[in-house]
Amino acid sequence: MKTGRDKKDNARSVARGSESAKDAPRRKPSMFPRALIDKFKKIPTPFYYYDTALLRKTLEAMRTASKKYDTEVHYALKANANVKILKIIRGYGFGADCVSGNEVRRAIECGFLPSLVVFAGVGKSDEEITHALKKNIGCFNCESTGEIKVINALANKLNKKATISIRINPNVNAHTHQYITTGLEENKFGINVWELPDVLHVIAQCRNINLTGLHFHIGSQVTDIAPFKSLCLKVNELQQWFESRHIYLTSINIGGGLGIDYYNPDKNAVPDFDGYLGVFMRFLNLRRGQTLHCEPGRALIAQCGTLVSRVLFVKNGRQANFIILDAGMTELIRPALYQSYHKIENLTGTKRNSIVSYDVTGPICESSDCFGKAIDLPVTERGDILIIRSAGAYGESMALDYNLRDRAKSFMSTEI
Numbered sequence: 001m002k003t004g005r006d007k008k009d010n011a012r013s014v015a016r017g018s019e020s021a022k023d024a025p026r027r028k029p030s031m032f033p034r035a036l037i038d039k040f041k042k043i044p045t046p047f048y049y050y051d052t053a054l055l056r057k058t059l060e061a062m063r064t065a066s067k068k069y070d071t072e073v074h075y076a077l078k079a080n081a082n083v084k085i086l087k088i089i090r091g092y093g094f095g096a097d098c099v100s101g102n103e104v105r106r107a108i109e110c111g112f113l114p115s116l117v118v119f120a121g122v123g124k125s126d127e128e129i130t131h132a133l134k135k136n137i138g139c140f141n142c143e144s145t146g147e148i149k150v151i152n153a154l155a156n157k158l159n160k161k162a163t164i165s166i167r168i169n170p171n172v173n174a175h176t177h178q179y180i181t182t183g184l185e186e187n188k189f190g191i192n193v194w195e196l197p198d199v200l201h202v203i204a205q206c207r208n209i210n211l212t213g214l215h216f217h218i219g220s221q222v223t224d225i226a227p228f229k230s231l232c233l234k235v236n237e238l239q240q241w242f243e244s245r246h247i248y249l250t251s252i253n254i255g256g257g258l259g260i261d262y263y264n265p266d267k268n269a270v271p272d273f274d275g276y277l278g279v280f281m282r283f284l285n286l287r288r289g290q291t292l293h294c295e296p297g298r299a300l301i302a303q304c305g306t307l308v309s310r311v312l313f314v315k316n317g318r319q320a321n322f323i324i325l326d327a328g329m330t331e332l333i334r335p336a337l338y339q340s341y342h343k344i345e346n347l348t349g350t351k352r353n354s355i356v357s358y359d360v361t362g363p364i365c366e367s368s369d370c371f372g373k374a375i376d377l378p379v380t381e382r383g384d385i386l387i388i389r390s391a392g393a394y395g396e397s398m399a400l401d402y403n404l405r406d407r408a409k410s411f412m413s414t415e416i
């Protein structure tokens, strides 16, 4: 499977086990056309720019692969819940993966079919569950026996039957950053395999619950095939366990997690969805009549998004040269939160042949407000436009108003 990195990069990523910025390759000239850069110069910064042609190309690639492998796709709203983006995504016939009542609300308002909405999350409130029941969503991905009991009681009040999948924690290491690993026993997500007898006992007493499937999600930014293969083998074992208890399931949901190439966003703009789903087709023993579901977030939306920013100041120190941007961790928190690498480019610097090493930082009062350390860029000056690439996923959706910052606007490529 190619997940968007070439093999060499892939091996490096796995060896690192994280998205560390170390060893980032030297920057090449930007692929952004001059006319677009001129438009960027006229817009107040910071802002998000989404290339809708690339988004559509990516969605089309996913649709083709999902049809080939007969897989139902539920876009994970948490990656980016921008209304304009959601309206484009729902046009491809995908469902939605939600983790809050407001995400369920937003998905349905943007035209996703309620029957294709799945609702995960370790802490669903009574209000959120009731709302989802009233909307007749497709499935609750349940993460504890306590939650199953509450859904049963609330469904009973509404005289409804809730369709559920059990989110199982498969104890599979996704070999990604520790903060985006979700499928290990030390993580709070899902139900442990050893708890399953108890879960079945509870479900047997819940008249308003209809168990139809199993749900998994091992982590995010997974760039290696091995964890997905391990997940398949775990699912195969679990299917046998359920069948030995005469429980026959109709849906297997493998969650999201497919990674993207943050180092080469132009070369690997569209992830290898065929290779990804092909792994599950090869290693998963699906039963007759069973549907495979997946919940990609990052892989669909990351590469089409760019955070566009202006240089406020350049400070030359003894230990480092600092670029202070008008965008900070409040707009894109991933580097501060996970030490993740994003490619940074200066679109307007005129001295392209004089390269200087900079720490690229934001204006926020936190030392972690840094997009990248020792980044080689052309000599940079106040007013230059700097862009942070591959920012479409977990960028705008994780924005904060810390320091009472204004929310950054966003523009589709069709709008400017």
Ligand SMILES: Cc1ncc(COP(=O)(O)O)c(C=O)c1O
Pocket (backbone or CB within 6 Å): 076, 078, 079, 097, 120, 182, 216, 217, 219, 220, 221, 255, 256, 257, 258, 295, 296, 297, 298, 299, 393
């Ligand atoms: C249950 C679930 N499904 C899907 C996703 C989307 O993951 P990704 O953006 O890595 O595809 C997540 C992300 O955390 C998740 O928790």
